[in-house]
Amino acid sequence: MALISQLERDMMAKAQRQYPQCQDPVEKLRLQCLARGASGIKGLGRAFRIMDDNRSSTLDLEEFSKGLQNFGLTLQPSEVLDIFHQFDTNGNGTINFDEFLNSIRPPMSNARRQVILDAFKKMDRTGDGIITIEDLKGVYNPKFHQKYQNGEWNERQVFQNFLDNFDSPNNKDGQVTGEEFLNYYSGVSASIDSDVYFVVMMKNEWKI
Structure with missing residues (x-):
């Protein structure tokens, strides 16, 4: 795991460097997760699942906002709203957090x-x-x-x-x-x- 630990430190430092120049709310969210280490995105996913009391795999805006806040992610209310609307593809007031997390993960081949x-x-x-x-x-x-x-x-x-x-x-x-x-x-x-x-x-x- 020594090699991976070094790569993780490099990734965290890279995310921290890129964050101040980032303007896109989704990318800002991704960089905040990566700045926490390789477990950052996984931890956000787990925070959402804990809030999903009825096991619907969906969150409304209030739950989504609370989940981000509970995980300690810092975004303006307008940015949270922007992200939510991007993933509320059918306009029913909820997002599927499996699809959301899949989009938040850095692209992989x-x-x-x-x-x-x-x-x-x-x-x-x-x-x-x-x-x-x-x-x-x-x-x-x-x-x-x-x-x-x-x-x-x-x-x-x-x-x-x-x-x-x-x-x-x-x-x-x-x-x-x-x-x-x-x-x-x-x-x-x-x-x-x-x-x-x-x-x-x-x-x-x-x-x-």
Whole structure:
């Protein structure tokens, strides 16, 4: 994960540099998420899902505004309204937040998306669409972790730390869904210009 950590830092710094010159509300929202790290977009998605009490996968303007505010994103009310209207495509006063998050993710080629999905599939040993500590056993070797070697952490703590890399900082549940995994790596992808380099990096990182 060391290489990815460096790429994530580069991506965060790049987003922070670009933000002051940005005028487009949607792009400003994307850059604020990326400035939080690769988990930023994933965390926003989770914040929206928590608010979706009736599991409709939709939010009205008030819920959308509150979700952004709760996640600590700073936008003018006029910008929030502009974004909402862009995604309220049928004019019924609600937006589908799956479609919204798909648009907020930095663009990725099919090759990048596929290698991310391949990596997730390898980790999701049970095939239930969620990576847990149980999935990691036999796939991720904790014995190479420095804190395991010096006796500071046990196997379970190493596994939990590994999952925390992909979990949302303010709402950790010890599970990573396919959507969260994709949202995380869309952030990492934003710092890499070359499709070939990204694909090779992922294959090396996940041994696929």
